[in-house]
């Protein structure tokens with residue numbers, strides 16, 4: 001297992017968002033997390049990615065306990081081992097596509113020339129050849145989201161977390177972005193955890209789990225009854 005949640009719970013004030021949720025994710029697995037709005041999917045993703053710590057339970061990444069790690073170590077791990085594709089906000093709109101992809105590489109101390117060479121390679125793999133010099137604001141939604149995928153994969157993460165990555169796109173464009181994301185992740189051996197409402201997106205995953213009212217259920221194992 002590369003990533004594991006053991007009975008994690010998390011509340012916002014008095015609102016429970018996750019209730020003793022357990023999940024095991026194998027290395028290289030592409031996992032879809034589905035469930036109704038407000039069921040706890042984002043909270044689960046944030047806990048697995050070490051962005052939030054659960055109130056109780058344990059999160060393990062590659063033999064290391066994530067939830068009790070110091071903030072410094074967890075932040076460093078997030079930068080080096082995890083990639084993120086969220087629906088909004090992680091691209092810098094004033095910068096070009098190439099700048100955005102090169103940025104995490106530069107932060108990881110890759111030399112400038114090499115960072116841009118690799119950024120161009122990733123843009124090409126996401127069918128964005130020739131668009132490296134465009135500002136994000138000058139790209140279509142589908143193009144911008146492919147830049148976000150390029151940026152997330154450029155640092156070679158072990159796990160890619162995606163939260164409704166295609167939610168703002170029309171369904172054909174969204175499907176294409178997901179196809180590229182899953183295809184490249186498989187080539188790289190990257191584990192993918194994707195939160196989605198879209199059954200077609202989920203069907204490109206190896207496995208799906210459903211979050212209902214803060215609890216995880218496996219659609220093929222029947223409901224969890226408590």
Ligand code: ADP
Pocket residue numbers: 012015016017035036037038039040041042043044
């Ligand atoms: P999903 O991703 O499935 O829509 P979330 O994990 O975002 O679900 O939310 C789970 C529950 O926690 C919901 O009841 C939601 O209203 C609540 N919640 C999420 N974030 C916050 C927050 N920052 N403050 C208060 N309640 C929150």
Ligand code: ADP
Pocket residue numbers: 137138139140141142143173
């Ligand atoms: P996609 O299917 O990827 O969403 P679109 O059909 O929306 O693509 O866009 C088609 C073309 O129009 C693209 O080459 C894109 O660069 C260009 N384009 C879309 N929106 C804008 C914009 N706001 N400013 C400049 N060019 C744009």
